[in-house]
Amino acid sequence: MTAQDAEELYVEEALALVNNRPGPAFSATAQAPASVSGTPHAAEAPGHRTTPWPEARALAERAARSAGRRAPVTVALGDALGAVLAEPLTALTDLPSFDTSAMDGWAVAGPGPWTVRDGGVLAGHAEPDRLGDGEAAPIATGARIPPDTTAILRSEHGRTDAGGRLHATREVNHGQDIRSRGQECRDGDQLLPLGTRITPVVLGLAAAAGYDTVSVLPRPRAEVLILGDELLTEGLPHDGLIRDALGPMLPSWLRALGAEVTAVRRLGDDADALHEALRTSSADLVVTTGGTAAGPVDHVHPTLDRIGAELLVDGVKVRPGHPMLLARIGESRHLVGLPGNPLAAVSGLFTLAEPLLRILAGRAAPEPYALPVREAVHGHPYDTRLVPVVVRADRAVPLRYNGPAMLRGIAAASALAVVPPGGARPGENVELLQLPWSTAGIQVCFT
Ligand SMILES: Nc1nc2c(c(=O)[nH]1)N[C@H]1C(S)=C(S)[C@@H](COP(=O)(O)OP(=O)(O)OC[C@H]3O[C@@H](n4cnc5c(N)ncnc54)[C@H](O)[C@@H]3O)O[C@H]1N2
Numbered sequence: 136m137t138a139q140d141a142e143e144l145y146v147e148e149a150l151a152l153v154n155n156r157p158g159p160a161f162s163a164t165a166q167a168p169a170s171v172s173g174t175p176h177a178a179e180a181p182g183h184r185t186t187p188w189p190e191a192r193a194l195a196e197r198a199a200r201s202a203g204r205r206a207p208v209t210v211a212l213g214d215a216l217g218a219v220l221a222e223p224l225t226a227l228t229d230l231p232s233f234d235t236s237a238m239d240g241w242a243v244a245g246p247g248p249w250t251v252r253d254g255g256v257l258a259g260h261a262e263p264d265r266l267g268d269g270e271a272a273p274i275a276t277g278a279r280i281p282p283d284t285t286a287i288l289r290s291e292h293g294r295t296d297a298g299g300r301l302h303a304t305r306e307v308n309h310g311q312d313i314r315s316r317g318q319e320c321r322d323g324d325q326l327l328p329l330g331t332r333i334t335p336v337v338l339g340l341a342a343a344a345g346y347d348t349v350s351v352l353p354r355p356r357a358e359v360l361i362l363g364d365e366l367l368t369e370g371l372p373h374d375g376l377i378r379d380a381l382g383p384m385l386p387s388w389l390r391a392l393g394a395e396v397t398a399v400r401r402l403g404d405d406a407d408a409l410h411e412a413l414r415t416s417s418a419d420l421v422v423t424t425g426g427t428a429a430g431p432v433d434h435v436h437p438t439l440d441r442i443g444a445e446l447l448v449d450g451v452k453v454r455p456g457h458p459m460l461l462a463r464i465g466e467s468r469h470l471v472g473l474p475g476n477p478l479a480a481v482s483g484l485f486t487l488a489e490p491l492l493r494i495l496a497g498r499a500a501p502e503p504y505a506l507p508v509r510e511a512v513h514g515h516p517y518d519t520r521l522v523p524v525v526v527r528a529d530r531a532v533p534l535r536y537n538g539p540a541m542l543r544g545i546a547a548a549s550a551l552a553v554v555p556p557g558g559a560r561p562g563e564n565v566e567l568l569q570l571p572w573s574t575a576g577i578q579v580c581f582t
């Protein structure tokens with residue numbers, strides 16, 4: 136271990152300990168460990184060869200762009216949620232497609248009182264008979280308007296007299312409560328531009344506008360390889376073995392980022408199995424967990440070397456997660472190596488997987504979002520920190536239990552705060568990376 140490694144490990148440990156001292160939930164202590172000052176450091180630690188955090192994200196975007204534009208695919212509406220429109224959504228019909236009643240009541244012709252015709256008009260029925268002047272017909276919301284109707288009288292605004300004639304209890308304006316054909320759009324109008332993310336509402340609009348299928352950008356296919364002999368898939372930890380926390384977490388997270396997850400495989404610490412998996416995978420993105428550091432069974436680097444991969448990012452100036460990596464492993468195919476520590480893996484998801492998948496999936500970048508921190512947040516001397524926070528009264532409140540191996544903080548968080556080297560003072564604005572499912576977020580989609 137070099138002196139620099141020792142210092143970095145010390146800083147990590149110190150930060151985790153400081154944040155884990157007993158205290159009220161959702162509070163961060165303002166007390167810094169002895170070696171970590173709150174003063175921003177512009178300088179880098181000597182010998183640092185890793186990529187600055189913003190640059191790592193830009194490199195991941197660039198890697199995805201280099202993969203080229205993928206041919207659109209046609210999918211049934213039921214399979215389109217979360218995908219991105221490859222063509223503008225153009226109305227295939229007028230909406231409404233016929234003049235229709237906006238209310239339950241009577242279709243009336245001319246001024247009242249009216250003679251009420253026998254037999255009402257219901258939604259989905261054939262075109263009703265023309266109304267004569269002074270005539271009314273009971274009508275349901277969504278039913279076709281009889282020709283020569285001048286207004287709809289709501290059921291609560293009409294009464295019939297002893298002679299069966301209908302009187303209005305309110306003034307009746309010409310055309311009232313008639314939704315006329317084409318009010319929302321005309322056949323051929325552009326409803327949504329190319330590149331729109333398909334939300335549940337977009338599915339509804341597409342169906343209303345006559346679509347059975349839509350043309351979308353194909354979802355990038357992602358395969359997850361979980362490395363580590365120490366991992367259990369069930370039961371309690373025992374004898375130095377621990378539960379795999381990433382296998383249950385990553386597939387749905389990757390889907391939320393726009394990927395189709397084709398496989399989740401557990402390979403242990405077997406270098407040949409990893410080699411074979413990388414050699415034979417056809418996924419656009421392979422995500423590995425663990426094995427990124429330089430330990431005796433950390434096989435990711437040697438295996439990338441063995442398959443002739445090009446390392447685009449080899450370590451990032453971010454805590455946690457600094458050993459994360461990005462490599463090109465084939466024509467338009469990439470690998471993101473997430474560190475094994477679970478919060479470090481989350482950091483890798485935000486730093487490398489999110490930008491890469493966002494560009495591959497054709498999604499728009501999230502709007503930059505910043506809030507003041509409620510209290511001081513310690514910084515790393517040289518690296519960016521990603522710290523789980525909750526938003527309370529327009530302040531980002533740092534959470535405890537934010538050590539690299541911990542998920543307890545982020546499980547309660549709505550965002551990760553991007554804390555610059557040197558830290559953030561109380562009230563200082565910090566960028567927030569929203570969790571895809573956070574209530575304040577706009578990107579909730581797990582399919
Ligand atoms: N000499 C050094 N050692 C380490 C450094 C370093 O700079 N020099 N960095 C440390 C940091 S920071 C991290 S992060 C880890 C990254 O290690 P790896 O990516 O090689 O991950 P592993 O060694 O396989 O595992 C680390 C840790 O995480 C646990 N783990 C792994 N997979 C899972 C999983 N699916 N679910 C839950 N926990 C998992 C594993 O048991 C280890 O405890 O390296 C440090 N070392």
Ligand code: MOO
Nearest residue numbers: 455456457479539
């Ligand atoms: O700090 Mo490591 O980067 O534990 O994630």
